[in-house]
Amino acid sequence: MKTVTATELARILSRLLDRLAVEGEEVVVERNGQQVARLLPGAARQSALEAMADLYRTLPDSDGATWEADSRKGWW
Secondary structure (H helix, E strand, O other): OEEEEHHHHHHHHHHHHHHHHHHOOOEEEEEOOEEEEEEOOOOOOOOHHHHOOOHHHHOOHHHHHHHHHHHHHOOO
16 A cells, blocks of 8 residues: 655546556545545446346346346337
């Protein structure tokens, strides 16, 4: 975990955000020696296919078949 001062954060914010996105390291921001904030990496991005990849394994077979049939009908 990296610690930066509020002043340093203002100077290097863009680079720090890049680092959060790539390395996923938490950053603590301090002002006058006191922790005032923590910056955390955002949630990982997934495609719809990746997000739903385990769906069939978590549904009972009967529910999976119903869901599949309903999804082919569409909501419109």
